[in-house]
Amino acid sequence: MKMFKILVCIKQVPMVSELPWDSKTGTLKRELAQGMMDPSSRRALEAGLQIKETRAELGEKTQIIVLSMGPPMAMEILYQAKSLGADKGILLSDRAMAGADTFLTSFILARFIKKEVPDVDLVLCGSQTSDSETGQVGPQLAEELSIPAIGYAADIQLQGQMVRVHRHVDDFFEVLEMDLPGLVTIDQAAYTPRYAAFGGVQDAFETADIIQVDARRLGLDENFNAVKDSPTRIVDVYSPTTRKENRVLKGTAKAVVDQLFEDYGKIISSAMGKDLKGQGEKI
Amino acid sequence: MTTATDIWVLGDYRNYFQSRVTLQILARATHLAASTGGKVCAVVFGHGMDEYVGEYIAHGAEKVYVVDDPALKTYAVETYSFLMTRLVEKFKPATLLVGATRFGQEIAPRVAKQLKTGLTADCIDLEIDPKGRLVQIAPSFGGNLIARIITPHKRPQMATIRPGTFQELVHDGTAKGQIIRLALPTDMPTEKIRCISSEYKPSKAKGIEKADIVITGGRGMGSKGKFKKLFELAALMNGEVGATRPVVYANWIGHDALVGQAGKAIKPKILFAFGISGAIQHTAAIADADFIVAINKNPNATMMRMADVAIVADANQVCSGIIRAIKENIRD
Numbered sequence A: 001m002k003m004f005k006i007l008v009c010i011k012q013v014p015m016v017s018e019l020p021w022d023s024k025t026g027t028l029k030r031e032l033a034q035g036m037m038d039p040s041s042r043r044a045l046e047a048g049l050q051i052k053e054t055r056a057e058l059g060e061k062t063q064i065i066v067l068s069m070g071p072p073m074a075m076e077i078l079y080q081a082k083s084l085g086a087d088k089g090i091l092l093s094d095r096a097m098a099g100a101d102t103f104l105t106s107f108i109l110a111r112f113i114k115k116e117v118p119d120v121d122l123v124l125c126g127s128q129t130s131d132s133e134t135g136q137v138g139p140q141l142a143e144e145l146s147i148p149a150i151g152y153a154a155d156i157q158l159q160g161q162m163v164r165v166h167r168h169v170d171d172f173f174e175v176l177e178m179d180l181p182g183l184v185t186i187d188q189a190a191y192t193p194r195y196a197a198f199g200g201v202q203d204a205f206e207t208a209d210i211i212q213v214d215a216r217r218l219g220l221d222e223n224f225n226a227v228k229d230s231p232t233r234i235v236d237v238y239s240p241t242t243r244k245e246n247r248v249l250k251g252t253a254k255a256v257v258d259q260l261f262e263d264y265g266k267i268i269s270s271a272m273g274k275d276l277k278g279q280g281e282k283i
Numbered sequence B: 001m002t003t004a005t006d007i008w009v010l011g012d013y014r015n016y017f018q019s020r021v022t023l024q025i026l027a028r029a030t031h032l033a034a035s036t037g038g039k040v041c042a043v044v045f046g047h048g049m050d051e052y053v054g055e056y057i058a059h060g061a062e063k064v065y066v067v068d069d070p071a072l073k074t075y076a077v078e079t080y081s082f083l084m085t086r087l088v089e090k091f092k093p094a095t096l097l098v099g100a101t102r103f104g105q106e107i108a109p110r111v112a113k114q115l116k117t118g119l120t121a122d123c124i125d126l127e128i129d130p131k132g133r134l135v136q137i138a139p140s141f142g143g144n145l146i147a148r149i150i151t152p153h154k155r156p157q158m159a160t161i162r163p164g165t166f167q168e169l170v171h172d173g174t175a176k177g178q179i180i181r182l183a184l185p186t187d188m189p190t191e192k193i194r195c196i197s198s199e200y201k202p203s204k205a206k207g208i209e210k211a212d213i214v215i216t217g218g219r220g221m222g223s224k225g226k227f228k229k230l231f232e233l234a235a236l237m238n239g240e241v242g243a244t245r246p247v248v249y250a251n252w253i254g255h256d257a258l259v260g261q262a263g264k265a266i267k268p269k270i271l272f273a274f275g276i277s278g279a280i281q282h283t284a285a286i287a288d289a290d291f292i293v294a295i296n297k298n299p300n301a302t303m304m305r306m307a308d309v310a311i312v313a314d315a316n317q318v319c320s321g322i323i324r325a326i327k328e329n330i331r332d
């Protein structure tokens, strides 16, 4: 029987919320932050793993390939994915690819898929990363691959060469179907990821199934430069100026509650959508 | 490049009464057009949408492009993106703005790709720079960073706009606008997504992800019995209750309420966090809260340092105190 191929796109994101960034180029100094697998990518991987398990119970074979574009240190998340049950991992990494916007990120990911996995059945992506959180890579990748796509899946049922997806978008509960090959992005609340046993991560390091591919091997033009070729350009990046005042209230419960309503009653009542008596006064 | 100046807004009317994002963007477009010149135009696809066309004109659209056909009755991403691309290629607007609803976030990246242009996601502001270019201002890292992005060479300049960002213009029933009706192209692609069912259920209970007030509780609430007080507070405030992982694991509340990396992200106008230490796996999902009140015995807890108001006191007592204060002072 034919192997069913699932390709999951995963991204490494910085773990911390305080980030070192280059104010001149507007790009992150990612090498200074500790990385982790983007939580939405983990959900996509989990969806792939669950499909693989369901199929295995029926005696059907599935191969899960994880694909990431990022700096060399993003290898870590491929090992992690492998320890969780992925079969193969590819890191697309090259200085020339750094700083790609979603237009070029999807172009580069698609380039690899078209070249090396042209027979992919199902492509899975997260719906939005935790760092630049555009949610654009999935839909643009589908466009590049000329395959249909369904976004924000809460549940995927594979039925032969077709998927049925349940989703909840903008107050609509929908059931959609598409023939494969196709791409699905996973909702932020669906497919809660499993955790890898530590031993698994160690074992994964021993494998040759994880490889790194550079721009030349991808067949990109030698003048390819992601920063220059991206249609969008980041002018600058800054922290929101409205720094929190971090007001500290101390005392008895009654005193602090009175103080809270005295100083912030307006904010509270407006969020509640109800008037409170004596707004701005002691209550 | 032609000297295109028009600003287009995709008419996203499917969820009209819940989301007025198209009207909000039209308002901002009107403001931008005052410095760039060009017309503010809405683009609407569907079947029988004249009432929305009228609304768009009353809220600032000077021109509305309409493709009305029974074949367009339900939103379908491939069909709609094909049409949008076709219209942009024909009329060449300088800018195309789309509401960052889920529908908008699904269709805009497709259109941008087809047009080989850039797209900035979920903008919270739009400006015009001295060269007349659109500056697209978008948050990232859960609101911890703001990026200003331009599309220097490609047109149109495209952005999705977060709902609720701009204030819609006052309805002007006397406003006049030009309506341009276009026929469905004959070479429409067949839609590859089959819609088996689509049920509109506007949520009354907003759910924790959409609630304006969220009350979260952590291990510091002490017990399942004491944690229940938070539900009473939430009911009084029209809010929803969320929790940290230890609380969910202890079964004080269901998994639906989990806030954090393994659960949901929230963006309330106010967050009350009772007895929560502020581990990164939790706080990563609350960065979009506008205003945080934290209650903790320990003034040095991370949650307290992140808060707008940090109340150093017993979580249960403060919860009861707020319940009492609201009961005594609410006006119905």
Ligand SMILES: Cc1cc2nc3c(=O)[nH]c(=O)nc-3n(C[C@H](O)[C@H](O)[C@H](O)COP(=O)(O)OP(=O)(O)OC[C@H]3O[C@@H](n4cnc5c(N)ncnc54)[C@H](O)[C@@H]3O)c2cc1C
Residues within 6 Å of the ligand: A008, A009, A010, A011, A012, A026, A027, A028, A038, A040, A041, A044, A067, A068, A069, A070, A100, A101, A102, A103, A105, A109, A124, A125, A126, A127, A128, A129, A131, A132, A133, A134, A135, A136, A137, A138, A232, A237, B118, B119, B120, B121, B138, B140, B145, B146, B147, B149
């Ligand atoms: C502050 C800041 C703001 C930015 N704003 C924009 C913007 O508005 N528009 C724009 O075009 N670019 C923007 N970028 C560039 C953007 O970060 C990159 O294009 C990035 O590679 C992908 O975007 P994302 O993280 O938003 O992915 P999303 O579209 O949110 O990711 C969704 C899913 O796509 C897959 N995926 C995404 N990236 C990768 C990857 N590198 N490797 C493998 N799979 C991946 C994963 O499955 C992921 O879960 C911004 C960058 C920064 C630093």
Ligand SMILES: Cc1cc2nc3c(=O)[nH]c(=O)nc-3n(C[C@H](O)[C@H](O)[C@H](O)COP(=O)(O)OP(=O)(O)OC[C@H]3O[C@@H](n4cnc5c(N)ncnc54)[C@H](O)[C@@H]3O)c2cc1C
Residues within 6 Å of the ligand: B217, B218, B219, B220, B221, B222, B243, B244, B245, B246, B247, B258, B259, B260, B261, B262, B263, B274, B275, B276, B277, B278, B279, B280, B281, B282, B295, B296, B297, B298, B301, B313, B314, B315, B316
């Ligand atoms: C991979 C991974 C994923 C995770 N995902 C999540 C997630 O999605 N969401 C999540 O929440 N956690 C998650 N966690 C767990 C997270 O790391 C923390 O352990 C958890 O958030 C702590 O919950 P807490 O604040 O309720 O408890 P604690 O850290 O125990 O904090 C309790 C706080 O209550 C205060 N307190 C005690 N008594 C009182 C009192 N009487 N009055 C006032 N304050 C009092 C204490 O000073 C303390 O600050 C994850 C962890 C891992 C490793």
